Amino acid sequence: MPIQKPIKRNQLRIYLGKKYYRLKRYWAWYTDEKKYAKKKEESKLKYVIFTHKTPLLRQLKNVDMWLQHNKVTNLNIASKCLNEIVLKPGETFSYWRLLGNTNKHKGYVDGMILHYGKVTTGTGGGLCQLSNLIYWMTLHTPLSVTERYRHSYDVFPDSKRNQPFGSGATCAYNYLDLQIKNETNQTYQLVVYLTDTHLVGEWRVEAPPTRTYEVYEKEHWMTQSTGAVMQDITRFIEKYIT
Numbered sequence: 001m002p003i004q005k006p007i008k009r010n011q012l013r014i015y016l017g018k019k020y021y022r023l024k025r026y027w028a029w030y031t032d033e034k035k036y037a038k039k040k041e042e043s044k045l046k047y048v049i050f051t052h053k054t055p056l057l058r059q060l061k062n063v064d065m066w067l068q069h070n071k072v073t074n075l076n077i078a079s080k081c082l083n084e085i086v087l088k089p090g091e092t093f094s095y096w097r098l099l100g101n102t103n104k105h106k107g108y109v110d111g112m113i114l115h116y117g118k119v120t121t122g123t124g125g126g127l128c129q130l131s132n133l134i135y136w137m138t139l140h141t142p143l144s145v146t147e148r149y150r151h152s153y154d155v156f157p158d159s160k161r162n163q164p165f166g167s168g169a170t171c172a173y174n175y176l177d178l179q180i181k182n183e184t185n186q187t188y189q190l191v192v193y194l195t196d197t198h199l200v201g202e203w204r205v206e207a208p209p210t211r212t213y214e215v216y217e218k219e220h221w222m223t224q225s226t227g228a229v230m231q232d233i234t235r236f237i238e239k240y241i242t
Helices: 011-031 065-082 095-099 128-138
Strands: 047-055 085-087 091-094 110-115 118-123 144-147 179-181 188-194 198-205 212-225 228-241
Touching: 047 128, 065 095, 065 110, 065 128, 065 188, 085 091, 091 095, 128 188, 128 198
Parallel strands: none
Antiparallel strands: 047 198, 085 188, 091 179, 110 118, 144 179, 188 198, 212 228
């Protein structure tokens, strides 16, 4: 399916829309029947079911490197909030419920964000790298992704790419959330941290995994849209191997 152009809204409509959807999310958090994960355990679960890492700094076209360095600051703060979170059977992981608002009082700085199909800046920008990582790792586990939104377009270069197009999870506080439910009978643990060069993540589990997962891209094509090359894929196929 071709990527649609963002609907143009005036600034007042955008402001009021954000307020409405944020209030709607707050109401859902405290009135729905979901049991949200919130507990951390310092002792790591024994088995790593999947691990992945992504580079902290990448030279992107028409994006100043200071935004990349600020992104590292934001990722460092956010990863500490999510590191060692335990997801028990029946619980739901909510990206934004755990992180909270990314304001300057918490140490967040301006970083790169995508707004209506354009690259701009905002406090806490760059955290999509963390939601992307968690989503990609989750696809390789029995955990169920119950809420996820894809990016309006892909800003990252094709060179050295090792993930399919369209495999990210965009995030915007708090209405574009990433939610993952544990519908298994085992406890899982999310581990995320930064090295000098990479953002690293792991999903850990208390018992040895019995399956491996492969996610791959099929029938990929590129189309020209509004002066920029856009990427899309027709299908994502997740296959497990027992």
